[in-house]
Every structure is written in structure tokens, then in C-alpha cells.
Amino acid sequence: MSKKGFLLVLMQPPPAFEEEFNAWYDTEHVPERVAVEGFESGRRYVCIDGHPKYLAMYDMVHESALESESYMRVSGANFSPWTRRVTSRVRIYRSAGEQIFPGDEVTKATPRTTLLRFSGTPADLADTVVAGAKANFAGKANTAQLRVFAYPRDGAFDFLVMAGLHKPEEATLDVDAFGEAAPYLDLVNSYALY
Numbered sequence: 001m002s003k004k005g006f007l008l009v010l011m012q013p014p015p016a017f018e019e020e021f022n023a024w025y026d027t028e029h030v031p032e033r034v035a036v037e038g039f040e041s042g043r044r045y046v047c048i049d050g051h052p053k054y055l056a057m058y059d060m061v062h063e064s065a066l067e068s069e070s071y072m073r074v075s076g077a078n079f080s081p082w083t084r085r086v087t088s089r090v091r092i093y094r095s096a097g098e099q100i101f102p103g104d105e106v107t108k109a110t111p112r113t114t115l116l117r118f119s120g121t122p123a124d125l126a127d128t129v130v131a132g133a134k135a136n137f138a139g140k141a142n143t144a145q146l147r148v149f150a151y152p153r154d155g156a157f158d159f160l161v162m163a164g165l166h167k168p169e170e171a172t173l174d175v176d177a178f179g180e181a182a183p184y185l186d187l188v189n190s191y192a193l194y
Helices: 015-034 063-067 081-087 123-137 175-184
Strands: 005-012 039-049 054-060 091-101 112-121 143-153 156-165 185-193
Touching: 005 063, 005 143, 015 039, 015 054, 015 081, 054 063, 063 091, 091 123, 091 156, 112 123, 112 175, 123 143, 123 156, 123 175, 175 185
Parallel strands: none
Antiparallel strands: 005 054, 005 091, 039 054, 039 185, 091 143, 112 156, 112 185, 143 156
């Protein structure tokens, strides 16, 4: 099975710039990205518990879509003037890689999404992160979708757990279920669809 790729971006615009930021994202950036060959979906979220305030999630047939000619036409040196303006004023965390669990799902539209990030984690803890994610979310009545992503960074990995939930509900996270990966957990956010 070929694993799907992902591009996940967390952004925090300054309050005075937020209206323009959202206009750019809605009218230019998301439509531009989902038109790229190999991109399957693009969804935006707003944080209701945690920080940064905005999350964008893009699913790709494969992570190599980020190296395609189609993507190169709208990225880097080819950013639009508006994209340059916005991204120069906004704090950004960008991660891209592959979906390691289950490997082949596209983001479902769910009323709430929980995002966990394990930063700078050794590669050999991938199965431990997946096991902890399953222990916390798999088979639970409120879980609509569970995925885990791997983003290689600086000789280690950021592992991202994304759990789509059927309804707003306080969930108690069992951090101990992540075993040796637990000390790398540095972000636990709750999001609603934007």
C-alpha cells in the first residue's frame, strides 16, 4: 500500500492582520493548493483550545506531490505577492511527510479535531506513538477518524496524531499510553472546522 502524503500548517497571525489573513487563505491559498496535481483535499480549522489559532490540513496522493512541477509553480520563488505579504507577517509551523497510520485515509469533516504533536522524536518510537494514539482514540464512541503522520526534521521526527471527533466533548488524554514517546509531546490542541 502506498502511504498518502500530508502537508499540515499551523499559523498565528497578529490580531490586527487576522481579517486579511483569513481572506488570503480562503480566496487564494487553499484554492491554489487543492488545484495542485496530487493534492486531494484541503481543510481549515480554528483552535478552540490551545495555540496557534489556525490549522490547515492538506491530503496528497503521495508526499512527492510537493516536488511536482505543478506545486513548484505556486511555491517558493513563485509565491504570489499576496502570499509573500501574508507569510512575512505570520508565525508558521509547517510539516510534511507521510501518513504512517492507517496510511490511506483523507481528512474527514468532523465537528472537532484533536491534534497532538511529538517534537524531535527518535524514529524508532513511531510504533509507540501509533500505539498510544490507538489506546486514546481507536474504538471510542466519539472518534470518527484517527491518523498518525511522520514529519522528518533535523535527524528526528515530529509525529502528529490527528483525531476527528463526532462531537465536542472533553477527552481525557492518557499520556502514559505513549510510553517512551510521552516526553516528546509538546502540543495538545482542539480544533473546529473553520
